[in-house]
Amino acid sequence: MSRQNWTDVNGIKLNNEVLASLQAQGLVIVMGEDGYPWVAYLPRVCPSCDITHCGHPRPPRRWMWLHHFAWDFYAARGLRPERKEGDVIHHQRGDKLDARIKRLGRGNPTSHARAHNAKKRLHSPRERHDLGGLRYRPPQPARVVDRPELVGLPAPVAKPPSRVPTFRERVLGVEWKLAKRVETLWGEMKGLDSGEFIPRTTAKSQWRDSKTRKLGLKMPRYCCTEGEAAFVLLLIRHGFDLERVAQDVGEPVELLAPLYQRPSVNVALQRWREHRRLPAFAPMTWQERKP
Structure with missing residues (x-):
């Protein structure tokens, strides 16, 4: 041994x-x-x-x-x-x-x-949890509290706080609100449309060129959505006064200001100033409906 x-x-x-x-x-x-x-x-x-x-x-x-x-x-x-x-x-x-x-x-x-x-x-x-031969101590159970006055009462249900919408979601909500008025506004203001021919500025073939695609450029959307068209019609009605438009819609000015920066709204306003043409509109695509 x-x-x-x-x-x-x-x-x-x-x-x-x-x-x-x-x-x-x-x-x-x-x-x-x-x-x-x-x-x-x-x-x-x-x-x-x-x-x-x-x-x-x-x-x-x-x-x-x-x-x-x-x-x-x-x-x-x-x-x-x-x-x-x-x-x-x-x-x-x-x-x-x-x-x-x-x-x-x-x-x-x-x-x-x-x-x-x-x-x-x-x-x-x-x-x-065995620390070198020391005695293992399991975790102690929770302390039991005896509350007889609470027996038979329904347990309170904690409601999670509601999520605060983002700024983009609020702007999208205003656009949907404007889209509901586009048919009414168009029926009231269609007599202001001159029907003048608008010359084409840039051909679609230039946007489809290989050099343009290499630069990562895409053809902008010049046709307004229903909400953008209603926004342009309200601007024309109120003399391009954004505060009066906000008062008519019932929304703050900061939620209507982002619509001014969209290319389709700028093109529609330019066509009204130069050719007295009301904006053409189409429903929103599924990409634009994302908040």
């Missing part, structure tokens, strides 16, 4: 060679607040009287972690690679009190974190 080459010192597992080295150097093992065993030494000078020979108790001073000491012990003898700055000595079984060399491994912080994350994913909560 093979002889056991490690010793259990107050629950701390340690190789016999490392323990002999600690005893030869006069070092002791203390437990730290982080749950790791530390290698400590007794100071030669008394912290109370500043002399070396006295009877006062001297608390040990921590020097380094025990698993680092064990790794350096075998690295100095060529049995393990040297521990460089930034390296992490990992407890392969997750037991902080096991400093045997066969249970230690060297790696970088990334691999060390990956090893601990893999343990969280693979093991059960009892093994996951």
